[in-house]
Amino acid sequence: MIRRALPGDVAALDAFLATHAETSMFLRSNIAAHGLGDSGHRLATTVHIWSERGAIRAVFGRTRRGDVICQAQGAPAEAFRAYAEIIAPLPVTVVSGPPEQTAALILALGLGDAAFRLNQVEPLYRLDLARLPDCADVIRPPGPQDASLLADWFFDYGVDIKATAADEPARQAARERAAYCITKGSLRLLIDQGRPVAMSDFNAEVADLVQLGGVFVPRALRNAARGRRVVHAQLREAQDRGIRTAVLFANNPAAARAYEALGFEHIGGYRVAVLREPQTARTPA
Template sequence: MIRVVPPDLPTVEAFLRARALRAMFPLANLARYGLDGGHDNAPAIWAAWTGGAVTDVLAVTRGGTVLPALPSRNWAEAAAVLSGGRIAAVIGPTDEVRPLIAAAGLRGATTLDRDEPHFALDLEALDVPDGPGVLMPLREVDLGQVIEWRKAYAIETLGTPADRADLDARRDVDAFLEAGSHRVLVEDGRLLSMTGFNADIGNVVQVGGVYTPPELRGRHHARRAVALHLAEARARGARRAALFAASAGSAHLYEAIGFGRIGDFTLCLYQEPVHV
């Protein structure tokens, strides 16, 4: 695989967009932070070529997150790219992440190591359920409560250690505010549920960070929040959506508004960066 330089980007991006539902993170990170940028989420990218066509892409963020798009399944060549590096996470379709982890010999204690059902939706088929509440941007609600929700989400869903969760939550909420990526379902001033997009490339969005506090679960607030946010995205031009579900309950929520399963998605997050 060859390190991608700016003149290669149109071809590489076209390859990723052709499989966008499986490659939302590398596409969104590239669009937002730029190739070889200074942010922790900025990707360096390697690509394999046959003639003038890209056959595989491997993105590695400055912070050490590996994002594979390897349909040719050349695990050895991708593992060679990682050799000598320090890897904090490997995230992507399960049928690409698991073989790459094995080929690269990535072994280490994890905070999260989970395969989740992967879903997609044509937004023309979106079903927005009736229910209480209106959707509001984060800047218009109680940010203290939002931070507490994000902290609880990090501990419950991502396996973040409690002593790190508060700092991570504050950093995440700052990023959500900057990106305008998250919304809260609110009824008469009461916050009911939070939803967001963890990747957005214009015509495709990826849902993430959905959270309802335990005392409000089972009332379909998250279902309505997600659907309203997707309807908002559809109104400004998005045509498809993707997500991965952390639990059977979450999967049922998404199926109820029209999502269908397309595979599995893996999140492998290491406690400490792993040397390859």
């Protein structure tokens, strides 16, 4: 059976998701930070549970901005169909999660290949931070003076990974993301000769785990290990405050090589599927 998660389910939800920690970071961090969908935050996530014999077998979530996330290893096709029917009236912008599970969810939602701007399985990496060597690079959080620079970087980043079109709505979204990241506080800039030359961020954090995201080096400054350096410095900073493990997805071979040079180990995959425009499910009548 499927039902909406209630506040009393939070402990059991986290215990279930923690058994799939590397692929549950978005769900866990969203629930920890914003509850079960009742806040107005764009990442507030409405969560549904599929249970069998009183035990959680699958968890599905949809953020206010339309990101749909699942953790449903071994769940029957019926579970995916039941969730698709529940969210059928609501727009979906992104589907993400473990590859086979998200393929089953996309099928249940009735979304064909042509609906997606990007639909790829990215290699998933994990690192025990105890393995990190020392780092002498300088990083800092961004300030208001960096807003224009960050907006340009986020725009280029979205175009580079094919998550956004090169149009004015994408530029506006990049400006909004830059403003948000300046206040959020987890983004870091690598400083070289007094100027920012690369950035990295944590897009999820739970307990002693972080998930890296938004690693970017401007095109004119690439091929000088700056991406690896900003990640290294941010992870050492995180380690100093008690973080023990990091995970990430690599969206291109060059990035994968840089992460492997830091000691990240390839442990699986994670699907990121971005729709060309928000769509509702096309479930059978």
